[in-house]
Amino acid sequence: MTMSGAAQSIEGRGGFLGIPHRTAAALRHLALRGTAVVYLSLLVALPVAAVLTKGFGDGLDSFESAMARPGAWAAIRLTLWTSTIAAGINAVMGTMLAWVLVRYRFPARRLLSTIVDLPLAIPTLVTGLMILALYGPNSPIGRFFDDLGIRIVFTPIAIVIALCTVSLPLVVRSVQPVLQELDPAEEEAAATLGAGPRTTFRRIVFPAIRSAVVAGTLLTFSRSLGEIGSVILVSGNRTGKTLTAPVFIFQLTSQFRASEAAAVATLLFAISFVLVLVTTRILRTSGART
Amino acid sequence: MSTVAKRGGRSGHAGILAACLVYVGLLLVLPLIGIVWTALKPGFHIVTDTLSAPDVQHALLLTVQIAVITVAVTTFFGVIVAWVLVRQRFHGRSFLNALVDLPFALSPVTVGLACFVLFAPGGWLAPFFDARGIRINFALPSMVLVTIFICIPFTIREVVPVLEEIGVDEEDASRTLGASVWHTFRKVSLPNIRWAIAYGVALSTARSIGEIGAVLIVSGLIQGRTETATLYIFRATEERQTPQAYVVALLLAAISIVLLLAIEMFHRRQERAMSSA
Amino acid sequence: MSTPIVVEGLTKRFGSFEAVTDVTFTAPAGAITALLGPSGSGKSTVLRMIAGLEEPTAGRIVMGGEELTVKSVQERRVGFVFQHYALFRHMSVADNVAFGLRVRKEAKDVREARVRDLLELVHLAPFADRYPDQLSGGQRQRVALARALAPQPKVLLLDEPFGALDAKVRQDLRRWLDELHRELGVTSLLVTHDQEEALELANQVVVMHEGRVEQVGSPKEIYDDPVTAFVAGFVGSANVLHGEVVDGHVRLGSFRLPGAGHLEEGTAAAAFVRPHDVRVSSGDGDTTAVVERIASLGWLSRVTLRLPDGDVVVAHVPHDELHGATEGAEVGLDLRNAKAFGLADGVPPAQDADPVG
Numbered sequence: 043m044t045m046s047g048a049a050q051s052i053e054g055r056g057g058f059l060g061i062p063h064r065t066a067a068a069l070r071h072l073a074l075r076g077t078a079v080v081y082l083s084l085l086v087a088l089p090v091a092a093v094l095t096k097g098f099g100d101g102l103d104s105f106e107s108a109m110a111r112p113g114a115w116a117a118i119r120l121t122l123w124t125s126t127i128a129a130g131i132n133a134v135m136g137t138m139l140a141w142v143l144v145r146y147r148f149p150a151r152r153l154l155s156t157i158v159d160l161p162l163a164i165p166t167l168v169t170g171l172m173i174l175a176l177y178g179p180n181s182p183i184g185r186f187f188d189d190l191g192i193r194i195v196f197t198p199i200a201i202v203i204a205l206c207t208v209s210l211p212l213v214v215r216s217v218q219p220v221l222q223e224l225d226p227a228e229e230e231a232a233a234t235l236g237a238g239p240r241t242t243f244r245r246i247v248f249p250a251i252r253s254a255v256v257a258g259t260l261l262t263f264s265r266s267l268g269e270i271g272s273v274i275l276v277s278g279n280r281t282g283k284t285l286t287a288p289v290f291i292f293q294l295t296s297q298f299r300a301s302e303a304a305a306v307a308t309l310l311f312a313i314s315f316v317l318v319l320v321t322t323r324i325l326r327t328s329g330a331r332t
Numbered sequence: 333m334s335t336v337a338k339r340g341g342r343s344g345h346a347g348i349l350a351a352c353l354v355y356v357g358l359l360l361v362l363p364l365i366g367i368v369w370t371a372l373k374p375g376f377h378i379v380t381d382t383l384s385a386p387d388v389q390h391a392l393l394l395t396v397q398i399a400v401i402t403v404a405v406t407t408f409f410g411v412i413v414a415w416v417l418v419r420q421r422f423h424g425r426s427f428l429n430a431l432v433d434l435p436f437a438l439s440p441v442t443v444g445l446a447c448f449v450l451f452a453p454g455g456w457l458a459p460f461f462d463a464r465g466i467r468i469n470f471a472l473p474s475m476v477l478v479t480i481f482i483c484i485p486f487t488i489r490e491v492v493p494v495l496e497e498i499g500v501d502e503e504d505a506s507r508t509l510g511a512s513v514w515h516t517f518r519k520v521s522l523p524n525i526r527w528a529i530a531y532g533v534a535l536s537t538a539r540s541i542g543e544i545g546a547v548l549i550v551s552g553l554i555q556g557r558t559e560t561a562t563l564y565i566f567r568a569t570e571e572r573q574t575p576q577a578y579v580v581a582l583l584l585a586a587i588s589i590v591l592l593l594a595i596e597m598f599h600r601r602q603e604r605a606m607s608s609a
Numbered sequence: 610m611s612t613p614i615v616v617e618g619l620t621k622r623f624g625s626f627e628a629v630t631d632v633t634f635t636a637p638a639g640a641i642t643a644l645l646g647p648s649g650s651g652k653s654t655v656l657r658m659i660a661g662l663e664e665p666t667a668g669r670i671v672m673g674g675e676e677l678t679v680k681s682v683q684e685r686r687v688g689f690v691f692q693h694y695a696l697f698r699h700m701s702v703a704d705n706v707a708f709g710l711r712v713r714k715e716a717k718d719v720r721e722a723r724v725r726d727l728l729e730l731v732h733l734a735p736f737a738d739r740y741p742d743q744l745s746g747g748q749r750q751r752v753a754l755a756r757a758l759a760p761q762p763k764v765l766l767l768d769e770p771f772g773a774l775d776a777k778v779r780q781d782l783r784r785w786l787d788e789l790h791r792e793l794g795v796t797s798l799l800v801t802h803d804q805e806e807a808l809e810l811a812n813q814v815v816v817m818h819e820g821r822v823e824q825v826g827s828p829k830e831i832y833d834d835p836v837t838a839f840v841a842g843f844v845g846s847a848n849v850l851h852g853e854v855v856d857g858h859v860r861l862g863s864f865r866l867p868g869a870g871h872l873e874e875g876t877a878a879a880a881f882v883r884p885h886d887v888r889v890s891s892g893d894g895d896t897t898a899v900v901e902r903i904a905s906l907g908w909l910s911r912v913t914l915r916l917p918d919g920d921v922v923v924a925h926v927p928h929d930e931l932h933g934a935t936e937g938a939e940v941g942l943d944l945r946n947a948k949a950f951g952l953a954d955g956v957p958p959a960q961d962a963d964p965v966g
Contacts, residue, residue: 063679063680063684064664067513067681070513074412074415074420075420075422077409077412078412078413078417078428079424079428081409081412082413082428082431082432085480085484086431086434087431088450089443089446089447089450089481090438090446092446092449092455092456093442093445093446096445135351135352135355138351139356141348142348146345148349155596156592156593156596157356157360157361158360159592159595160360160364160588160589160592162535162538162592163538163542163588163589163592164538164542164588165542165543165544165562165585165588166542166544166545167542167544167562167565167566167581168565168584169363171367171565171577171581172364172366172581173363175363175366175367175369175578176362176363180370181366183362203359206359207359207360207363210356239344261436264436264437267439268439268440268545269439270439270440270441270544270545270548271440271542271544271562274566275566275569288440288441288545291441291442291445292441292545292548292549295441295444295445295549300445300449303445304449307439307441307442307445310439310442311437311438311439311442314437318437502696502698504662504682504689504691505689505695505697505753506708507662507682508660508661508662508682508688508689508757509709509712509756509759509760510683510712510713510760511708511709511712515712519708520697523699524698524699605698605699
């Protein structure tokens with residue numbers, strides 16, 4: 043077997059274009075790393091730094107004038123409690139859905155799994171429109187509730203519905219893989235020792251999936267804090283009543299009050315950030331398996 | 333599969349299943365049906381009328397343009413970042429890792445605001461672009477930039493675990509057989525991550541098409557010029573052109589369902605490829 | 610045509626940890642040299658440095674007169690077989706084997722003929738279009754070998770090639786590798802922690818421990834004439850008896866064994882005696898001992914004995930040499946071919962000499 047001429051000529055010179063291969067390798071590594079660093083710095087670090095600086099570059103002035111506006115604190119409160127409720131609902135329903143998808147066999151199980159993933163692909167604005175269509179004054183269901191005296195759209199109820207919908211897959215997809223990996227032997231052992239299904243879930247299964255549930259719930263909360271696409275159409279955006287923080291930020295920006303907007307945006311980000319830190323600390327000290 | 337699911341009474345299981353189905357039905361299935369019904373209520377002609385309107389067509393075209401650029405950029409650089417994060421050790425690696433996840437922690441409004449602040453008069457990057465007469469805010473560039481920011485994590489987070497799982501053995505083997513680093517990447521590494529990349533592309537495409545919060549801020553809502561499909565829906569709803577808004581929304585919903593099926597398929601292919609080791 | 614590999618002063622540091630220290634040996638052309646040692650002894654690191662997959666901190670590697678150390682992996686033309694096969698999972702068996710030839714832009718017909726020949730050689734011709742996940746572990750390793758041999762490397766490096774396989778498959782492949790080597794005659798370097806494998810396959814063994822070379826020699830040499838306590842204890846099983854150097858002997862309580870002439874008088878030392886060198890004597894023997902247990906293992910027995918000073922010794926005794934010894938009886942014992950090592954040689958504490966060789 044003969045070697046092609048090109049391969050032969052490179053051999054023995056020990057290098058790529060005359061540069062020793064070791065140096066060429068090092069240069070290549072640096073080039074890749076540099077590209078990655080520049081890409082992320084310019085496109086992620088820089089914008090975030092810009093917002094932080096804009097919001098708090100003058101100390102607390104922008105923050106104070108922003109929060110002095112009518113409805114500012116109400117917006118923060120509304121965002122916080124609707125996000126909390128949505129996170130709570132999805133923590134429960136998301137875990138149940140994960141359980142059903144992993145442990146049960148029933149027709150259309152795949153279909154259910156696909157539907158659950160729908161919010162990952164559907165524009166949030168379209169989700170808002172869907173909620174308007176179903177629960178708004180023009181639909182039979184909306185009229186039904188209206189007759190009962192329950193207004194859904196343009197109230198915080200609609201906000202919670204929107205938040206639950208857009209974050210539906212988050213807890214499910216966080217918990218599902220963990221559930222799948224669980225060794226059935228542990229639950230079988232519990233059963234042989236006399237534990238019923240509820241006890242087994244409480245004592246054996248839940249501790250194992252707890253950190254996944256927490257992570258998914260946290261993601262849901264974080265997502266809900268910043269959600270705008272679905273909320274902006276269904277909430278009515280009434281200052282002091284149904285105006286959420288992200289919409290408030292949007293309004294400030296439309297009024298060219300960028301510093302104030304940035305201050306509020308930073309507050310939202312800080313809340314998410316602190317929550318992540320606190321939760322990871324709690325998870326770590328409780329010895330949970332991540 | 334647990335035996336526990338079999339015990340404990342069928343009524344208990346039926347109850348949980350029912351609760352889940354009702355929940356999903358109320359939040360997703362019914363609203364989806366609602367939008368189809370509302371969009372088509374005036375008659376099928378509304379679809380052709382709306383989709384042939386020039387501003388609608390422009391909006392759709394703009395959405396496609398932004399999506400294509402975003403996916404191309406985030407996929408190309410995403411693979412590089414994933415590679416660097418997995419195959420290299422250096423100070424600041426965990427910081428870089430944290431940066432990748434940052435877009436998930438921010439509201440899209442904040443993203444739009446960030447771009448706005450950077451390029452508005454007085455912003456850090458304003459002097460460079462103003463001097464050259466390049467418009468960023470209220471024009472296509474800013475809309476692309478914010479969408480890229482938001483889509484950055486997708487490719488990276490999908491490719492990283494695959495690269496980690498596969499390890500360097502195949503790449504080492506390839507080099508001992510005489511293949512250059514580039515040849516190794518093309519023929520050995522890339523085929524191993526292709527489904528992860530496809531999955532990331534599908535996710536990014538769906539997210540780009542659906543973006544509203546950030547583009548709401550940086551686009552200036554200039555009808556016919558900087559209006560994406562979602563912004564069109566927004567404006568149309570505000571201006572009470574509800575039938576048209578619903579038609580475009582239905583179109584986007586249909587596209588996202590197709591993308592969702594692609595997402596699911598790529599995800600399954602990726603899992604299968606990873607498990608055959 | 611194969612070439613020798615010369616390794617000189619090879620050292621590798623990872624941060625502050627030195628994995629390989631000053632390793633020097635020559636792997637003769639056309640022979641199988643085994644790098645034998647426990648995990649963590651640095652043998653895989655040495656192999657990877659020879660392949661170019663790791664950069665040495667110091668030292669050089671010369672192959673057939675050419676300095677290898679400056680060359681990249683691609684340029685070295687070594688065949689490498691990985692412990693976990695490292696087959697290209699998305700390529701068929703044939704494509705895997707053809708890979709190295711494709712890289713060197715071999716003509717299609719040459720390439721296809723070579724792939725066919727190699728698959729015949731490893732008895733996997735019918736599997737050419739299968740994919741790695743459809744093969745068993747043993748089959749995958751044979752494909753890996755074919756792939757490594759396809760570009761006709763001057764040297765074949767194998768990193769614990771049978772480590773991931775179960776015992777029976779391991780034995781079959783070992784035998785098969787032996788035959789293959791006889792047929793091809795490529796200089797081979799085999800890393801293993803399995804001494805049976807090393808002793809059976811290799812023409813030369815390099816024993817490594819904690820990054821250093823303990824001994825280089827033929828399998829017989831390292832078994833019969835270990836030069837350090839580690840080699841004596843690691844290669845084959847051994848009874849370790851601790852005592853003191855007295856007059857060129859190792860004094861062990863009530864008796865003494867020769868062979869300590871090279872050690873300093875009065876220092877502590879250990880004597881290594883192989884189980885099959887412990888014989889039940891018909892007469893008095895070197896010492897007496899009480900038989901604690903006799904386990905019959907087919908044609909020989911494993912006899913556990915307690916010496917007068919309390920030490921336990923294991924003997925492998927063929928049936929017809931038991932001389933009627935029974936459990937609880939006192940017998941005379943001959944301990945032959947004792948190897949003595951001073952404690953400065955890092956003699957490990959009293960070993961469990963139990964495992965059947």
